[in-house]
Amino acid sequence: xxxxxxxxxxxxxxxxxxxxNFRIETAEIPAPAEGEVLLRTLYLxxxxxxxxxxxxxxxxxxxxxxGAVMVGATVAEVLESRAPSVSKGDVVLAYSGWQTHDVAPxxxxxxxDPAKAPVSTALGVxxxxxxxxxxxxxxxxxxxxxxxxxxxxxxxxxxxxxGQIAKIKGARTVGIAGGPRKVAYLNEIGFDVAIDHRxxxxxxxxxxxxxxxxxxxxxxxxGSVAEAVYPLLNNYARVPVCGLIANYNxxxxxxxxDRLPAFYGRILTKSLTVRGxxxxxxxxxxxxxxxREMGEWVAGGRVHYLEDVVHGLAAAPEAFxxxxxxxxxxxxVVRVAD
Amino acid sequence: xxxxxxxxxxxxxxxxxxxxNFRIETAEIPAPAEGEVLLRTLYLxxxxxxxxxxxxxxxxxxxxxxGAVMVGATVAEVLESRAPSVSKGDVVLAYSGWQTHDVAPxxxxxxxDPAKAPVSTALGVxxxxxxxxxxxxxxxxxxxxxxxxxxxxxxxxxxxxxGQIAKIKGARTVGIAGGPRKVAYLNEIGFDVAIDHRxxxxxxxxxxxxxxxxxxxxxxxxGSVAEAVYPLLNNYARVPVCGLIANYNxxxxxxxxDRLPAFYGRILTKSLTVRGxxxxxxxxxxxxxxxREMGEWVAGGRVHYLEDVVHGLAAAPEAFxxxxxxxxxxxxVVRVAD
Numbered sequence: 221x222x223x224x225x226x227x228x229x230x231x232x233x234x235x236x237x238x239x240x241n242f243r244i245e246t247a248e249i250p251a252p253a254e255g256e257v258l259l260r261t262l263y264l265x266x267x268x269x270x271x272x273x274x275x276x277x278x279x280x281x282x283x284x285x286x287g288a289v290m291v292g293a294t295v296a297e298v299l300e301s302r303a304p305s306v307s308k309g310d311v312v313l314a315y316s317g318w319q320t321h322d323v324a325p326x327x328x329x330x331x332x333d334p335a336k337a338p339v340s341t342a343l344g345v346x347x348x349x350x351x352x353x354x355x356x357x358x359x360x361x362x363x364x365x366x367x368x369x370x371x372x373x374x375x376x377x378x379x380x381x382x383g384q385i386a387k388i389k390g391a392r393t394v395g396i397a398g399g400p401r402k403v404a405y406l407n408e409i410g411f412d413v414a415i416d417h418r419x420x421x422x423x424x425x426x427x428x429x430x431x432x433x434x435x436x437x438x439x440x441x442x443g444s445v446a447e448a449v450y451p452l453l454n455n456y457a458r459v460p461v462c463g464l465i466a467n468y469n470x471x472x473x474x475x476x477x478d479r480l481p482a483f484y485g486r487i488l489t490k491s492l493t494v495r496g497x498x499x500x501x502x503x504x505x506x507x508x509x510x511x512r513e514m515g516e517w518v519a520g521g522r523v524h525y526l527e528d529v530v531h532g533l534a535a536a537p538e539a540f541x542x543x544x545x546x547x548x549x550x551x552x553v554v555r556v557a558d
Numbered sequence: 559x560x561x562x563x564x565x566x567x568x569x570x571x572x573x574x575x576x577x578x579n580f581r582i583e584t585a586e587i588p589a590p591a592e593g594e595v596l597l598r599t600l601y602l603x604x605x606x607x608x609x610x611x612x613x614x615x616x617x618x619x620x621x622x623x624x625g626a627v628m629v630g631a632t633v634a635e636v637l638e639s640r641a642p643s644v645s646k647g648d649v650v651l652a653y654s655g656w657q658t659h660d661v662a663p664x665x666x667x668x669x670x671d672p673a674k675a676p677v678s679t680a681l682g683v684x685x686x687x688x689x690x691x692x693x694x695x696x697x698x699x700x701x702x703x704x705x706x707x708x709x710x711x712x713x714x715x716x717x718x719x720x721g722q723i724a725k726i727k728g729a730r731t732v733g734i735a736g737g738p739r740k741v742a743y744l745n746e747i748g749f750d751v752a753i754d755h756r757x758x759x760x761x762x763x764x765x766x767x768x769x770x771x772x773x774x775x776x777x778x779x780x781g782s783v784a785e786a787v788y789p790l791l792n793n794y795a796r797v798p799v800c801g802l803i804a805n806y807n808x809x810x811x812x813x814x815x816d817r818l819p820a821f822y823g824r825i826l827t828k829s830l831t832v833r834g835x836x837x838x839x840x841x842x843x844x845x846x847x848x849x850r851e852m853g854e855w856v857a858g859g860r861v862h863y864l865e866d867v868v869h870g871l872a873a874a875p876e877a878f879x880x881x882x883x884x885x886x887x888x889x890x891v892v893r894v895a896d
Contacts, residue, residue, distance in 0.1 A: 272827075442819065442822060446822075456839075461822070461825050461826045462826075463826070464819075464822060464823055464826055467819050467822075467823055470819060473815040473816070473817075473820065474814070474815060474816040474819060475814045475815060475816060476812070476813045476814015476815055476816055477811040477812060477813060477814055477816065478811070478812040478813060478814055478815065478816050478817055478818070479811075479816050479817075479818040480816070480817040480818045480821050481780070481802075481805050481808060481812060482811065483818050483821070483822075484780060484784075484799070484802060484805075484821075485802055485805055486834075487799050487832055487833075487834040488799045488800075488801070488802055488834040489610075489834070490834060491833075491834045491835050491836060491839060492832075492833070492834050493831070493832075493833045493834075494825055494830075494831075494832045494833070495825075495829075495830070495831045495832070495833075496824075496825040496826040496827065496828060496829045496830050496831075497829050498829060501794075501829060
């Protein structure tokens with residue numbers, strides 16, 4: 221029997237999650253049955269969507285039950301295989317959640333090639349976040365040469381990829397992030413303009429940065445950034461709504477004034493397209509294209525990525541809480557084992 | 559010289575327009591120059607978008623200047639022509655506004671065939687409102703067989719056409735209107751369900767009418783109808799935003815709570831498409847198809863239309879004010895001359 225150390229949802233958060241919402245446990249793992257494999261987690265991905273799974277409200281996915289292991293994508297080593305498609309020693313993309321070991325059916329796993337790219341990129345630029353950027357742009361944002369794209373959380377796994385793909389497509393790119401270090405990084409990786417949303421004159425800086433208005437606003441955050449962006453949208457602008465991290469910890473209905481009529485009116489008068497999406501909608505039609513094209517861009521140095529690696533499963537709750545406050549710098553992953 | 563009686567914008571309304579915002583005048587019209595025609599207005603179209611033109615805020619079109627003739631589509635008889643494309647006696651679709659006579663360039667006019675359909679339909683089901691319904695459905699709403707469509711202001715020029723086209727496309731149609739007479743009419747023309755939005759249990763009636771949820775909400779009104787519809791939208795639902803008549807007379811920012819975060823969050827979690835549009839965006843690509851297809855549907859009795867005709871230009875302001883309160887019953891037109 222193998223023992224797995226795991227982090228479970230101890231209680232549902234009211235507002236921002238706290239360490240008390242998580243509990244570390246150990247459990248014995250059964251031996252793999254026919255068609256299954258035994259996995260040892262190497263990397264765990266931490267992503268904003270997990271905040272939604274901690275709440276009882278049904279979203280596009282079922283909530284995590286209290287007492288259950290927190291969900292999450294993982295990169296894992298195969299310790300034992302009872303399936304022909306996967307061999308002992310393979311490194312695979314799995315969805316084991318916040319735990320050190322797991323037994324899983326082999327058919328849901330993708331074997332990674334460590335020679336092509338560091339395996340942790342399967343959780344970031346070459347995985348779900350990268351695909352989110354790729355699909356949201358190609359199916360909704362549709363950047364055209366000379367258009368202006370704005371993205372917030374722009375050093376994050378999704379945002380940085382959005383900006384760089386849009387640049388490859390010929391758009392002018394404006395990245396928004398929190399703090400001078402992040403702004404400097406955006407300039408380094410080729411954003412045309414980088415703006416600190418913490419600046420007191422943020423809205424003025426943004427307006428000055430987009431003399432021709434905004435054609436695409438890739439929405440990761442909502443909140444005060446969205447408030448500054450919407451008045452600058454051009455006719456026929458597209459807003460892929462990918463995340464609203466500013467709202468995830470909200471409790472109750474915010475006080476007035478009611479901004480909905482003005483927002484809705486702007487959709488009408490500017491012929492805006494505001495389209496929510498989850499990457500899974502586009503997996504079937506686009507994932508092979510993504511792996512090929514993004515693989516080339518990353519290998520060729522046209523798309524850069526940044527990982528923020530924390531060490532040890534026990535560090536996951538604090539790292540996750542910090543990510544919701546914007547304290548990570550790049551794609552947040554937990555190095556669970558070497 | 560011909561004298562034109564005209565209604566000009568006397569002052570900009572604060573909130574709902576009043577008769578004092580309009581003034582009736584007479585003016586002498588110059589003789590038509592080369593390439594121009596002299597027109598006698600037969601019908602004037604009254605449409606909700608005109609409320610927007612009375613305000614100083616620039617929307618998708620320039621506001622009407624104070625003192626200028628109110629804008630509007632017209633059906634007119636050609637009294638005199640100095641252009642080869644149009645003959646004396648022709649009946650044409652023009653954009654003369656709220657006046658009895660006009661001199662206009664011939665190239666912007668469409669000659670109507672009174673044998674094909676009553677000429678007033680060029681202002682309704684076979685004109686801009688009908689095209690709005692046609693384009694919004696074919697390019698944004700995209701009704702599929704078995705899907706459920708909801709439309710409000712459903713006896714109006716746009717709404718009634720939306721419901722009937724969606725029905726032709728195989729969708730289940732739910733029409734919303736104010737009062738028993740309008741509800742009865744919706745049942746007559748083939749809506750699957752018709753609901754009175756003035757009923758105290760309107761939201762419950764709507765929920766009961768859509769057991770499989772709502773796939774398309776064709777937005778004409780906003781306000782409390784939209785409030786009841788949004789929680790019932792299915793994943794991947796489409797919302798062509800064509801009008802927000804409930805907001806047009808609003809002054810200032812409404813009190814809280816702020817409903818925007820919840821609205822925006824629903825776009826994300828349900829992968830909604832909320833898309834504002836003005837029919838002119840689609841004229842080039844779709845208008846010929848529309849004239850052909852809708853002409854067949856109307857001639858074949860598959861699409862019904864209802865006109866609410868008021869008599870005499872002087873009646874236009876009161877009729878327009880009433881329309882913004884939902885007092886019209888069908889496409890509102892003014893019979894300016896026989």
